Amino acid sequence: MNKPDAPSCHRNRDPILDVLRDHCADRREALEIGSGTGQHAVHFGAALPHLRWQTSELPEHHAGIRAWIDESGLSNVLPPITLDVRGTWPEARYDLVFTSNTLHIMSWESVQQLFERLPGIVTPDAKLIVYGPFNYHGRHTSDSNRDFDGWLKARDPQSGIRDFEDVNALARAAGFGLLEDRAMPANNRCAVWQTLTMP
Template sequence: MNKPFSQACDNNKSPILNILKKVFLNNKHVLEIGSGTGQHAVYFGQYLPHLIWQTSDLLINHQGINTWLDETPATNVQRPIVVDLNHDWPVPNKNKRFDSLYTANTLHIISWPLVIKFFEGLAQNLTAKANVCIYGPFNYQGRFSSESNANFDLWLKERDMNSGIRDIEAILLLATSAGLHLVDDHVMPANNRLLVFSKK
């Protein structure tokens, strides 16, 4: 099987890594929600060797992720587990829960009810003082941050009416309800953001 490839993942990996190096400096066990092609996990795992990087996605994407893992020298990146936001997350026992979480380009793809479930999962499955990094496009004060994001939102909705770029204000409300505190909101290339939260 040929490895799946995302040009966007290749373009944004370095700017994201620069922030993850600081945010995850003292963390040990990160769960990636929606590993997609597996490119980010393989790249970040090599440069964050102190972390156990747990990949996850729907089962349909596991084969592609595994093709990337087969070729990585990083031994700290783990084979994907199934995380379906419609169901409870298959995480370690309460004494070994994840102390960090990373997700990229997921919240605008999944439906709003699943975005809600995503934050419920954060509340239930992360340790106290866990760090959370969420990458993707967001609207501010109900407005798109660029014309390209507005066009992207139209494309998303034509593909699936339940998807779309989310309002940051709604995301922050869900985060607060999950016990998360916004630490940083980083401006990223291609009109994206990297939200950094800490669990209270």
């Protein structure tokens, strides 16, 4: 089959990889929630061979992800599992969870469900990395993000760019403390959390 190709992946994969290199040298088992085309998985898997990268998506995207993995020949990037945040989650435990450009296409209820389910799949020292656009204090960070938010909501009223403060509150409620909120190209952000050590 012709592999799916998202142009944005070519633009953002290396800035995201910089974040992964800074925060994931000691990680071993990664779960990517919403692997999309599979391009990120093979790029990160090739650059970070110490990580076993579990892809996941809705079933209709599995063939495209498999095509990228098969072409890469990487043994540390695993075929996709089915993961709908509102449905069944894997039973394995991961010390890294990564998701890219997903929170703004989900309903807010689904975003809440994602964070509520995280404690059940992570190790005690897990890190969570989320890439994508955010608002701050209810305000868009650029005209392009404002326009993008309008396009998202016209397509699906339940979607839209999320307020960082709201997402951070969900992360804290799930037991994660913020380590970094890094500015990225094209008015995106990459946020890194880690599970909080209980006293």
